[in-house]
Amino acid sequence: MATEQPFDALIIGSGVGGLSVGIILARLYPRVAVIERNTLPGGLMRSYTRDGVDCPVGVHYFGAFGEGQPLRRMFDFMGVEVAAERMGGGGPIDRYLFDDFAFDLPEGIDALADALEAAFPDDRRPIAAIIGNLRAVADLQNSLSFLSSAMPPLFDMDLFSPLAVYLAKLNCSPRLRSVLCVASRWMGLSEQDCPVIYHHLALTSYLLSAWRLRGGGTDLAEAFSSRFTGLGGSLLCNDAAAAILIDGREVAGVRLASGRVLRGTRVVAAVHPKTVLAMLPEGAVKPRQARRIRGLVETEGLFAANVSVDARTHPALPHNIYRLQTDREGWISAGLFYQLRAGGEGRNLLMMITRSPFSEWRRWEDTTTGRRGVEYEKEKIRRAEGMLGKAEEIFGSLADGKIIDAYTPLTLRDWVNSPEGSPYGIMRSVGQLPAAAALHRLPLDGLFFAGQNALAPGIVGTVLGSFQTVRQIMGHESFDRRVFAGLFAGKGKSSK
Ligand SMILES: Cc1cc2nc3c(=O)[nH]c(=O)nc-3n(C[C@H](O)[C@H](O)[C@H](O)COP(=O)(O)OP(=O)(O)OC[C@H]3O[C@@H](n4cnc5c(N)ncnc54)[C@H](O)[C@@H]3O)c2cc1C
Structure with missing residues (x-):
């Protein structure tokens, strides 16, 4: 078995991070493999079906x-085609409901400026400062200059301070604060932890245009995996990467759980860094580095419940709803996310998500999915019913609603091997930025990181991170010529 021909690149993990690196590399090199421990590829992209309804996991x-916008450019370059519908429908993309006021987040930075000025007339100065920043970040995003050698350095140190500090410095009113803080929650970060740059990147990406999948996450996962195999890539499922093989200070391949050995001098770990550490031989990483990785704080867990509702009484909404609680200063203390989308056959799907730290589920830590027992199932139902009760305050009677599924941090942990079921991987807090950046400086030639832990979480952040990883692999000059230029050359489907 060890005599197999070496691979040009071995990628561990078939989430959106691993498969996008796989696709870009398979366009450049003949022998690329993606290794996946689950029977089906896709990681958090993949949805599942309950009661005939498609339930998303990691792509709401x-x-x-939009045409010509950064994510579309990257999908076009990869040749991944997916049916998506634009949210908003001329109205808001998100509705934020606070205890004593509501705010509709519109599409577009100009529209946001108008909406903020109308809602908070006494906050003109902070609004002008923030809108100016958002425009600058949107320009960076649109030009994809994060990926180019021509990236202007980010000198504004405010961009690396915590959002809460920045908003306090701007002297925002508590209500303006509350509205602006929501975007940090999209990455599992509180406003005290979230670096301003991450907040601005997340917010501008949705302001450029907000979308949801028309089919479902399974279609998305299939679009990625079939594109990869169509380019000649080898997708090896149902066999986990057990060890990364090292020769001196260089990567030499991957040993799978089955014992199969794959040779290759480039290994891309598109999985959680703590699991990568466990795959490396003792001593491959200095004890200080190992401690730093092990000590990385995870994003807080989530609890989600999916409810099938009557499509006539609860038609699909083109926007999401956030029900939020804040303290007197305007900082967010609790929240619930809702999306009501088409489900088919007279039923719609109401998705409800809220925070739920891993510690709340520690009782069942040593169990595996499907075998956690009656008490665990009861606890899930209790929580889901509680959420459904709160949802009635917004959606009216949900007596006809049927809870078709609920999942916890343990479910996510077991599905994608994410420690503590962290939904967005390691916390990209201001305090952890140096440790996160240090991941890319491990003293092992040929080992690269991808996935949501490499640059930023979310579909946009993870795919952007995949391109950056390929840039590290190829070298800047070659990347600029062979990949970056192609991002502005139109669809890549036909070419290899
Ligand atoms: C509930 C939830 C809702 C979300 N909603 C949104 C949203 O609306 N919009 C958005 O942009 N983002 C959202 N996200 C975040 C987004 O889903 C993730 O940032 C992104 O999918 C992460 O992709 P990834 O490739 O890094 O990881 P994953 O999708 O986790 O993929 C990692 C893969 O590696 C595999 N693996 C792990 N260990 C091994 C091993 N040893 N060997 C082989 N394979 C291995 C796993 O099985 C998995 O398939 C959400 C996340 C969650 C959890």
């Missing part, structure tokens, strides 16, 4: 997918 909505 995503930004910047």
Whole structure:
């Protein structure tokens, strides 16, 4: 078995991060493999079906997918085609409901400026400052200059301070604060932890345009995996990467759980860094580095419940709803996310998500999905019913609603091997930015990181991170010529 021909690149993990690296590399090199421990590829992209309704897991909505916008450019370059519908429908993309006021987040930075000025007339100065920043970040995003050698350095140190500090410095009113803080939650970060640059990137990507999948996450996962195999890539499912093989200070291949050995001097780990550490031989990483990785704080867990509702009484909404609680200063203390989307056959799907730290589920830590027992199932139902009760305050009677599924941090942990079921991987807080950046400086030639832990979480952040990883692999000059230029050359489907 060890005599197999070496691969040009071995990628561990078939989420959106691993498969996008796989596709870009398969366009450039003949022998590329993606290794996946699950029977089906796709990681968090993949949805599942309950009661005939498609239930999303990690893709509820995503930004910047309009023609010529950054995510669409990257999909076009990869040749991944997916049916998506634009959210908003002329109205808001998100509705934020606070205890004593509501705010509709519109599409577009100009529209946001108008909406903020109308809602908070006494906050003109902070609004002008923030809108100016958002425009600058949107320009960076649109030009994809994060990926180019021509990227202007980010000198504004405010961009790396916590959002809460920045908003306090701008002297925003508590209500303006509350509205602006929501976007940091999209990456599992509180406003105290979230670096301003991440907040601005997330917010601008949705302001450029907000989308949700028309089919479902399974279609998305299939679009990625079939494009990869169509380019000649080898998709090896149902066999986990067990060890990364090292020769001196260089990567030499991957040993799978089955014992199969794949040779290759480039290994891309599109999985959680803590699991990568466990795959490396003792001593491959200095004890200080290992401690730093092990000590990385995870994003807080989520609890989600899916409810099938009557489509006539609860038609699909073109926007999401956030029900939020804040303290007197305007900082967010609790929240619930809702999306009501088409489900088919007279039923719609109401998705409800809220925070739920891993510690709340520690009792069942040593169990596996499907075998956690009656008490666990009861606890899920209890929580889902509680959420459904709260949802009635917004959607009216949901007596006809049927809870078709609920999942916890343990479910996510077991599905994608994410420690503590962290939904967005390691927390990209201001405090952890240096440790996160250090991941890319491990002293092993040929080992690269991709996936949501490499640059930023979310579909946009993860795919952007995949391109950056390929840039590290190829070298800047070659990347600029062979990949970056192609991002502005139109669809890549026909070419290899
Ligand atoms: C509930 C939830 C809702 C979300 N909603 C949104 C949203 O609306 N919009 C948005 O943009 N983002 C959203 N996200 C975030 C987004 O889904 C993720 O950032 C993104 O999908 C991460 O992709 P990834 O490739 O890094 O990881 P994953 O999708 O987790 O893929 C990692 C893959 O690696 C595999 N793997 C792990 N260990 C091994 C091993 N040893 N060997 C082989 N394979 C291995 C796993 O099985 C998995 O398939 C959400 C996330 C969650 C959890």
